[in-house]
Structures are given as C-alpha cells and as structure tokens.
Amino acid sequence: MAEGDEATAEKKGSNKLIVILLAVLIVVILAIGAVVTTLLLTGDDKPAGEGEETAEQSEEAEEPKGPPITVSLGDPITVNLSKPNDANVLQVQLDLVTRDPKVEELIKTQRSRIVNDVMLVLSDVDSAELRTRAGKEALQASLTEEINRILEDGTELEQPVENVYFTKLLMQ
Incomplete structure (x- = not known):
C-alpha cells in the first residue's frame, strides 16, 4: 500500500506542476497580447528616437509662413x-x-x-x-x-x- 500512496502523491505533484506551468504560460501570453495591443492602438510605427518632433516643431510646420x-x-x-x-x-x-x-x-x-x-x-x-x-x-x-x-x-x-x-x- 505504501507504493500506491507514493504513486498517487507523485501524480498529484506532477499535476500541480502542470497547472502552475499552464498558469505562467497564460500570464505570459496575456502580457504579450497587452503589449501588442498597446502598440497597435497608439499607432507608434516609428522606432524609438526616429522622427520625434516636439510640439513646437509640429506647430511651426503647420503654421503659415506669413500673412497672405x-x-x-x-x-x-x-x-x-x-x-x-x-x-x-x-x-x-x-x-x-x-x-x-x-x-x-x-x-x-x-x-x-x-x-x-x-x-x-x-x-x-x-x-x-x-x-x-x-x-x-x-x-x-x-x-x-x-x-x-x-x-x-x-x-x-x-x-x-x-x-x-x-x-x-x-x-x-
């Protein structure tokens, strides 16, 4: 009977390990999905540092050069x-x-x-x-x-x- 208890305990331990690994995997997938969704919604197509303009520069580009x-x-x-x-x-x-x-x-x-x-x-x-x-x-x-x-x-x-x-x- 001692052998049966060991086998049952071993199965329970491996089941807990599988459940923990699945939970970690789901959390990682959700985190990646959140990052991708955030990038898509913000529309940030440019790599960091490329084409960044300050508010003043964008206003200058839109403002007319002078009076008509x-x-x-x-x-x-x-x-x-x-x-x-x-x-x-x-x-x-x-x-x-x-x-x-x-x-x-x-x-x-x-x-x-x-x-x-x-x-x-x-x-x-x-x-x-x-x-x-x-x-x-x-x-x-x-x-x-x-x-x-x-x-x-x-x-x-x-x-x-x-x-x-x-x-x-x-x-x-």
Missing part, C-alpha cells in the same frame, strides 16, 4: 468654350494667394505661362457645370493645381499658391 499675399494676374482672361451650351465665351479675372514673397516674384516672372495654361484649362469648361457652386469650386481647385504645377517646376517650392480666387467670372 494676394497677387492679381492682371487683365481678365477671355476664352471660347469648347463645349458651348447656352454660353460660348467665358471671361475670368483671377487673384492668387500665397504667403511667400518669393512666390509673388515668381508669379510675376511666370505670368505669361500661367495665363496660357489657365486659358487651356478654361477652354475645356462646361458652362452648365460652371453655373453651379460645385462647378466653380472644381474649376478653382483645378486652376490652383495647374498654377502650382507651373510654379513648382524647376524650384523647391511645395504648394506655392494656397488658392485661386475669381474676382470676375462672366459667361455669354
């Missing part, structure tokens, strides 16, 4: 519409807004190229679409993009013109 500078393209631009509906001619006068004095000078030196490319964009406008606010805003966005493409060409400028504003828009 409005540059007029001068005389109104008149084009014949390629898709005439009820209007055959479109006339616009534009002001460009920037915050960099260098861009103001660049606009003046590139004026003829800007006017030419604006005329090309305007000639493809559908007058029915332009009668709506959404159509005007879409044209405004495409003109801003086209003018920025011209001004960025050969320079290190990025988004030199913030916006293009219509100071005159006439369809006949």
Whole structure:
C-alpha cells in the first residue's frame, strides 16, 4: 500500500506542476497580447528616437509662413468654350494667394505661362457645370493645381499658391 500512496502523491505533484506551468504560460501570453495591443492602438510605427518632433516643431510646420499675399494676374482672361451650351465665351479675372514673397516674384516672372495654361484649362469648361457652386469650386481647385504645377517646376517650392480666387467670372 505504501507504493500506491507514493504513486498517487507523485501524480498529484506532477499535476500541480502542470497547472502552475499552464498558469505562467497564460500570464505570459496575456502580457504579450497587452503589449501588442498597446502598440497597435497608439499607432507608434516609428522606432524609438526616429522622427520625434516636439510640439513646437509640429506647430511651426503647420503654421503659415506669413500673412497672405494676394497677387492679381492682371487683365481678365477671355476664352471660347469648347463645349458651348447656352454660353460660348467665358471671361475670368483671377487673384492668387500665397504667403511667400518669393512666390509673388515668381508669379510675376511666370505670368505669361500661367495665363496660357489657365486659358487651356478654361477652354475645356462646361458652362452648365460652371453655373453651379460645385462647378466653380472644381474649376478653382483645378486652376490652383495647374498654377502650382507651373510654379513648382524647376524650384523647391511645395504648394506655392494656397488658392485661386475669381474676382470676375462672366459667361455669354
């Protein structure tokens, strides 16, 4: 009978060891899961020390360079519409807004190229679409993009013109 008691005691001891090991394994898995979840939720994709910015640096990057500078393209631009509906001619006068004095000078030196490319964009406008606010805003966005493409060409400028504003828009 002594042998049976020893075997039972040995089984109980090994069962306790298995239970303890399983408990430790579960705790480790939960800890790893918590760490991974924390990293995913914080969105920390960068290794430590790489690309860290202070609050001041991020605010400086978002703040505009200076007060807005409005540059007029001068005389109104008149084009014949390629898709005439009820209007055959479109006339616009534009002001460009920037915050960099260098861009103001660049606009003046590139004026003829800007006017030419604006005329090309305007000639493809559908007058029915332009009668709506959404159509005007879409044209405004495409003109801003086209003018920025011209001004960025050969320079290190990025988004030199913030916006293009219509100071005159006439369809006949």
